[in-house]
Amino acid sequence: MNLARLFTDTAASRPEQVAVRLGEHHVTYGSLAEASERVAGLLVAHGVGPGDRVAIMLPNVPEFASLYYGVLRTGAVVVPMNPLLKAREVRYLLSDSGARLVFAWPTAAEEVAGGLERAGDTTTMIVVERDSFAELLATQERVDDVVDREAGDTAVILYTSGTTGQPKGAELTHGNLTSNVEVTQSDLLRLTPQDVVFGGLPLFHSFGQTCTLNATMAAGATLLLLARFDPGAAAGLLATYGATVFAGVPTMYSALLALPARPQLPALRACVSGGAALPVEVLHRFEETFGCEVLEGYGLSETSPVASFNRSGGDRRLGSIGYAVSGVELRVVDESGRSLPVGEVGEIAIRGHNVMKGYWGKPRETAAALDADGWFRTGDMGRVDTDGFYYVVDRKKDVIIRGGFNVYPREVEEVLYEHPDVAAAAVIGIPHQEYGEEVAAAVALTPGARVTEAELRDFVRDQVAAYKYPRHVWFVDALPLGPTGKILKREIVAPVSSEP
Missing domain, CATH: 3.30.300.30 (ANL, C-terminal domain)
Structure with missing residues (x-):
């Protein structure tokens, strides 16, 4: 298997369909597939092969998608990085992951160069400036095959935020991410090629990768990119291009509600919220204002990320994170890992096909988070009701x-x-x-x-x-x-x- 096939299968069957749009600029599935093939050719020319790490430090632009799938085509591992990181942070992530190459947006190039200089690293930087990068790709051989990988092979290393110490790289496998996209589609989004999905969540983060990029590409829908979230710009895009699905974090919902002139969004059919707790009052006001049901879910980078969600059509509880997606288990445990009764507050633990392989190069931290039976301790405090709906009370440390x-x-x-x-x-x-x-x-x-x-x-x-x-x-x-x-x-x- 290979995560890239979620995209390449669609591109083969719907080459003329618009895959991604950034304002008036759009790229079809066929063009995006060719770009990813030439990215793979570029990587092969640099000696990159299966298992090698390749960093991508770009905002939400079409080139992110071509690089992401190009890396996966070769069997290499994607290391997504925030393009706003400074040299010190860049140095740590590149050194820790051992990335062979780093693709950097022009605005990030100076900090990447500084990070490489400080580390004395042999990592090669390639600056992705739209016109010159397109010219570079045009000179590369197309690699149109997709390297087979095992379900347990690492596809992406996602670095956690590092709120306690240095960031840790969560190793997400081809099996983790492919299955998480499939259950997100079947349990929640149910995308069709006619859907237009708002892509304002950062693609370097797991929520944006699974619920917008990969889910959209697998369904043959169109991803409406916004390089950096701004509520006014987002509202304009949603209205102009008739977005049908909005995926966001709670602050995005609050920001749209705070606009002095709120747009009319009649095409919206599904809104999903994750990343943090969505205040119930914000949910109520958003639904009243825009006439679209908001479904709150839950997950972490370590769980690919989707672990639970409310479902559409009344199968939800306000203030709840819903119940586990297909093939995933949740439970509430005490300090010793024993399950707690209904209604009692404890730590939420997760087990299933979405749980990471481990933390890259950190066996001790992996053992502390993942027990021998595959249960991942989230660090989030929560409870479950008699109907199996889960509620996050707060972060354990908060x-x-x-x-x-x-x-x-x-x-x-x-x-x-x-x-x-x-x-x-x-x-x-x-x-x-x-x-x-x-x-x-x-x-x-x-x-x-x-x-x-x-x-x-x-x-x-x-x-x-x-x-x-x-x-x-x-x-x-x-x-x-x-x-x-x-x-x-x-x-x-x-x-x-x-x-x-």
Whole structure:
């Protein structure tokens, strides 16, 4: 097998269909397939073969797809990298993965060069400037075959965000990713060649790769690319090109709702949210505004990523991450790994065809995350109800312990989002001499909002237990976001003036 066949089979049967679109520029499946064949020829000319690692450091542009499938064609391993990384970070990822080549977008070339210089690395950099790169590919031999790989062979190494120490490379196999695309399609998206899928999620991340790039290519649909998410630009693309499927993280949903002039999107038939907890109030407002059901799911880089999802047609629970996709098991466990009863909060564990092979070159970290029976410990705290629907309470490391009581930030954030003046909110724990930790909230307001910090604090206090409401509230212009649109709580610092 080979993950690339999800794309090449479609390209062979639908060569004239538009595969990817970036604004007015579009590329057909046939043209994209030829480009990937010439990428494979370029790789072979550089001595790249099965199992070799090749890094791709591009934004959401058509060249990402041709490089991705070109690398896979040769049996090599794709190492996707955020094009906004700095030289120090580039050096670590290239050195850790042992990448033979790195393809860099022009805006990333200087940092890549700096990373290679610092590492004294022998990795070769190829700058992907659209016109000159097309000319380079035109001179390469086409390699039209696809190298056979075993289901357990590594296809992609995805580096985790590194919130605790250095990033770890999750080894996702051809079997992991192929099966995850197939269940995403059958259980959730049900794409057809007539669909237009919004491609604003970063393709260097697992959510964007599985649910937009690979799922779209497997179905013969069209991927509507946006190089970097901007709500105004996204709204324009969704309306202009009649997008039928929107995949995003919660901050994208909030940003679209905050637009002063909201677009009409009658073609939307499916919206999916993942990457972080979607506040129920945001879900309600989005569905009321745009008339499209929003289905929330759950997964991690280590699970390819889709592990669970709500289903369309009423088979969902608001605030839930749904239930396991086909061929995947979830359970809630205690510290020793024993399953907990319905309703009790513990750590979510996952087992199935989507779970990674391990962390690249890190057997100790792999053993700590994956037990002998194949259960992956996610680090997320959650519970399951009597109907088998799972709920993420919070990240294990984000739980606030105030005076011996556990406070789950998501619960407090849900209340904050119910206030009409709140556009975005993040609840964190800050050190406290008496209680150990105190509950604090950073809040971004909607345009024209008049609420005060004290009023917002009182609003939450009236709806939660006394130990849960945030004693510290402060307003910010915007919350810090990671490359996939997640709120980065580790970068939030409470100002002294936030004290009540």
